Amino acid sequence: MMTGKEGSATMRLVEIHPARRGIGGTGRLPYSKPHMQRAILLSLLTNAPSIIVNPAWSSEAEKLFTAARQFGLDVLHDEAGKLIVSGVGRSLRAGRAPVPVAGSAFNFRTLAALACLSSHETVIEGDTSMFARPVREHMGFIGDLGGRFEDVSDSRRLRVRIHGTRRLGGRTTVDTRHSSQVLTAVLLVAPLARRAIRVDCTDDPVGQGYVDLTLQMMREQGAVVEQDGRSFTITPSAYQSRIHRVASDFTALSYLAGAVATADHGEIAVAGYQRSSLSSEAEFFEVLEALGVRAEHDRVSGELRLRRTSPGSASIEIDGGNIPTVVPTLAAIAPFVEAKVTLRNAAQVNNHKCPRISVMIGELRRMGCAIEPTYGADGEVDGFATAGRQAPAGGVTVDSHGDHRIFLSLATAALGARRPTSIEGVQHLHASFPDYLEVMEGLGVRVVTGHTRVQVAN
């Protein structure tokens, strides 16, 4: 974080101590933000009441919820862990005031798609940060499907005015090279269109897991979506009322499961774990079992117990293609597994907030781990390999590269090092697991937080 004084910066460091005395106890996890976002939008589009169990409130979800209320979502009941709302189906009306989305491209794109269903004009308004995001360029679907939009931005606000239509339908092409959000936006509103909608994607969507989640939640509420390769055809229907049980964030779980693998010993429980039906989560649990971390879920109490067992074989091969968010965690776990571990087919993970595989390999090596990159046919890094359980020295400062997942993964590895490891970037934890450090302390991990002023090279 720059302090304004040229040539110096304040790095917020956290020192994670080795868990030599083991870990134990019960932790809690955040619930899934993508589930929550879709639950809000689907509840609004359902012409009946819905329940959202375990609502996952982030600032982005709160803004989306406020916008949904502006479109007509009614709150019937609000208590901790349970929210009951009533949607409006096609009777969407945002009123004259612009619908604010601040700096959220997801909110901008999905609310713009909602506005296409309204028979009234809607203005969607983002802040200046939105000028740098490719949102206006990807609104061609509005015209393709029968609506209209005008750019009415000024220098301080990005604004579009959308004229919806009761005759929404037809065919559109969505650019899915860099984001799946526009695809999700069009898919979500499509069942309420008057006519069938066909969406063709330019490429296999990045964030396939998010698209799968969108489709799964739509289908659970009665939507009829057919997929043929990169094309989707959505038949008009109506969304059914539903209890949305927002799933636990299984990527956040990976850091607790990882702690069981890297700490000297111990087993832990996760209270109130809500499994999703995503294939990526099921695959992650299979990988955990192969690596020697057993997860047992009691459906009645909701408790998930994690304990270390022996790896499934002497050499473990992992396909990272469908589990990109946990690849950095698996890199952190691999040096502590008593088996050879190779993970491949995850090149896309290197195209995220930072090149996550390369960064993890680099930072783990600084901690003293032996871990090698693997390469795909195109010569690009597509995974990593380790050769058995190690006892890395630690005792260094590692860099999260501004990426919460790198921070969390490095903290996971630090539990297995011989000396404490300092990690930079704690301020980014809010993006996915704000209570991580408190949860780890509750499990017996020693965490020392502090600010350190350091000189940085120009």
Next chain:
Amino acid sequence: MDFLQYKQLHVHPAKVLKGEVVPPASKSYSARAVLAASLAPGTSVIDNVASSNNVKAMMECCQELGARLTHVEPGRLQVEGPGRFHDGVTLSPGNSGIVLRLLMGAAARNRGITFMTPYLDSLGRRANQEMVDALRALGVVVEAGEEGTLPITLDGSAAHGGEVEISGRRSSQFLSGLLFLGGLLDDALSVRVPDELKAKAMVRTTLTVLGSAGVEVAASEDMMSYRVPAATAYQPAHYVCGSDPASTAALLAVAACVDSTVELRHHRLEELDGVLAYLRDIGVSVTEEDSTLRVQGGGELRPLDFDGSLAPDAVLPLAALAAHADGTSRFYNIEHIRYKECDRISDFRRELERAGIACDEKRDELIVHGSPAGVPGGVTVDSHYDHAVVMAMSVVALRSRTGLTIKDPQYVAQTYPRFFDDLQRLGATVDA
């Protein structure tokens, strides 16, 4: 136009209605058949299964409990029961009392079953104390809100058979739920109704479905005592659903209220005792040939009383028709319809009055003072989350002078998702 996606619809007066219509499949029979099939290990088939929201809610709950449901062709559902329902499941019965009460029985041998509903002002207010007390007497640990309202959690680890009483005054659904549980218990179960049983027709449907599933319930002649033998097991079966009584009654009233020639092609009439005779007696021409009812309406309507216990689902459409008759009609023996999606006596009476119809009510009676001069209409009426109110107020609107706007009409889909489409096909005008 998908009428189910709007918060309100206007039903215009109609001069002439003409055509054929097929009433939807029975939600009452379908919901029971889906549950019985899910309880049987192996593969069952249900033909002409309903697609109403109530039945969809039952299907979703059974899937959550472990059943595998496949629409193998339109109207034909294949059900594979899991053998034993899953523990630790949260279920939403939607806004359906029958789905909730049947499942409270059928899932009462499991652990950690929680029921919750988003319909706070409808199913969320309906009391289930009779069922809660009966389940507790059978060893089930039950957590519930005041008067047995939702959310409800069951732990049936120690459920057992024996003798139990259940009131049938407010609803027969509790009795049906217990009979479903009886088929799952190791011991015999005896159930006695100590007070009165209004909706006998619905209990007969339960006995028919259970019988098809191999659960032979011995019922006394007066239908006040029942015995399910020990160690009964649900068996896979082939079910065929008849036509939905509430929807059929509504269509009969639609056809009767304006100048019409409408043919209803039904699959089998259920739970509609006395309805055809009532229509003929008030001056509507109804002829039957095989599975077709030919209705010619639009003439003068005579006022006439109706014993609502014969066909509870027909009370609201017949009362709507009575609004157009020349005099007063009493619908009696109907206290139990106060405990449905809404209070079908008081709430419905208020909506009739809003539309310009004079009414009175007693504890178990709705009294409609009809007027051949016609109903003014021209106002907005509320559905109270109730499909029966939506369809009945549509009957009022069709013969009114200016039509009615119905708020929250989408709840017609609890029973009859294509009601407004079918009205329009017969010649009525409905718009958003």
